[in-house]
Amino acid sequence: MTGPLSELASEAYVFGFPLVFNGEQILRLTTTGIGSLPPASFNSFSHARSLADPRDTFVSINNDTVYSIAPVDLSVGPILLSVPDAGDRYYVLQFVDAWTNNFAYLGTRATGNGRGDFLLVPPEWEGGPEGDGVTVIRFPTRIATIVGRWACDGEEDLAAVEELQNSLALTPIRKSLTPPQGMPVVAGGLGEALDFFERFRTWAIAFPPAERDRTALDSYSVLGLTSAYTLAEAPEEVRQALEAGYAAGKQALEMAVRTGDGPVVNNWQVNLHIFDYNIDFFEVGALDDPAWKHTDAKTRYATRAAAALGGLWGNHGYEAAYFFTYLDAAGDALTGEHTYTLRLHPTPPVRAFWSITMYDLPNFYLVENEAARYSIGDRTRGIVYDDDGGLTITMSTTRPTDPTAAANWLPTPQGAFRPIMRLYAPEQILLDGGYEVPAIERVD
Incomplete structure (x- = not known):
């Protein structure tokens, strides 16, 4: 009907x-x-x-x-x-x-x-x-x-x-x-x-x-x-x-x-403002600032609904920024059928800490894996940085054979997946768009 x-x-x-x-x-x-x-x-x-x-x-x-x-x-x-x-x-x-x-x-x-x-x-x-x-x-x-x-x-x-x-x-x-x-x-x-x-x-x-x-x-x-x-x-x-x-x-x-409705940078949805639909209620700690208000009445309700479905109880971008992607550098869907790398150089600018967490589709749930590792970030024990201070993360369903890749392994599900990068207390350069997360590269 x-x-x-x-x-x-x-x-x-x-x-x-x-x-x-x-x-x-x-x-x-x-x-x-x-x-x-x-x-x-x-x-x-x-x-x-x-x-x-x-x-x-x-x-x-x-x-x-x-x-x-x-x-x-x-x-x-x-x-x-x-x-x-x-x-x-x-x-x-x-x-x-x-x-x-x-x-x-x-x-x-x-x-x-x-x-x-x-x-x-x-x-x-x-x-x-x-x-x-x-x-x-x-x-x-x-x-x-x-x-x-x-x-x-x-x-x-x-x-x-x-x-x-x-x-x-x-x-x-x-x-x-x-x-x-x-x-x-x-x-x-x-x-x-x-x-x-x-x-x-x-x-x-x-x-x-x-x-x-x-x-x-x-x-x-x-x-x-x-x-x-x-x-x-x-x-x-x-x-x-x-x-x-x-x-x-x-x-x-x-x-x-x-x-998503935010800008796309290297196939990452940069959702700094997905939780900005609150434009009426500002108590302690909530920024009553036009920069953090989604005032377009035509899209605000849709943004609010998408934020609830994709990340209920998520924070404003000034508290924790959330970037996510479904696609590799070539624009193809991320899937456990392939192996990928993400090289961060420099690593994200934050005042607290950052991480990348792996989720399945369509539920956006954490992924069971042999290493019991569900995220990787600057606090992960045993990660190995590159000689120039960068960090190369490997995403695959099976543990890499190379020791460094294994140390920096983020397990994926067998099927389609969506990683989220979280940046807690992001630096202003990140909020201004001066830092970009590189695309995820397929390597097999």
Whole structure:
């Protein structure tokens, strides 16, 4: 079925995808956990006690840091977040609202590594800091996620990271026996497409978007997506349009993730600005700067949806830059059928550290391999630099026979793959485009 209603439903899919996908991951975290992250109730942290591996089935998860993630629900009122002194260790606590806006940052870049207290308050809260030295962080939506990452220098460093994790504390200011409201329950059972749109309808009511986005949301009222009534009660014409719009929107979004909307340099998608769709909410650590705002209304929703699908809970480029590629230097798809090299000279300019992580397609999951190596970077033990200070990385399914290539080996899956380069606390020259990552060369 095609027509105006179906086209509108396709737009609605893209608009609502971040809210639904993010909500589903919050539900995973609060019920079953995500990979090595155990389930956590609202207003508590789930701590990974190991670096991520293929058991962590989360889109584009990183293997550089250990996660501490908290689903926060301010229906209970303000909550005090206490952060320990991290010494000289890089870390970041990133705040992501229900629509996936990154609206605050704490940590090495944003607030330094000393201890601190932060009062987390709901959108409608009125008041000031409760105590000296307390910084207020206002949430755009009642529910948000704190995504914490601690730099970890291998297995022997995990105990020190765990001590820091255990020192994170979330303390409700108001004492009450009433539990957090949590995510509104959506019954399901209407089929994949209508279940998606029913989550969209229900959660958009619970978590209103930014004021500027409400016109777009209201335009979907003819599809029943702003109604107080479930889609089970919608007219058949509307239900058919939602089915068709879901299929078309899903296909378009998956294509958008593959092509990206940033500049392409040596076949790398340079996505410095993929998370710049937040243009309304700026709390501590989030830069209220035109250089980091995606203001084109025609493409902002598509960018936001692609960012959620390809890298949910990713940071702004000024915190961590993300480059990815599907293609080698000749423009051919990267695949485990071949062997490749990437020569970095000079290595990337960062204030913290950099890495390249290998992911399969189409899931963007880490890749099981005989070396149990899922990423390689400047902190990888045993890597061998070239005589001129460069670094040559080999990508292949089997371990290279040459000792140097084996030391610098990043294993690939048998099929198609997509590596991501992460650059933590990138230098300004990198943000300005003055440093380019070379193309990946096929060598067999």
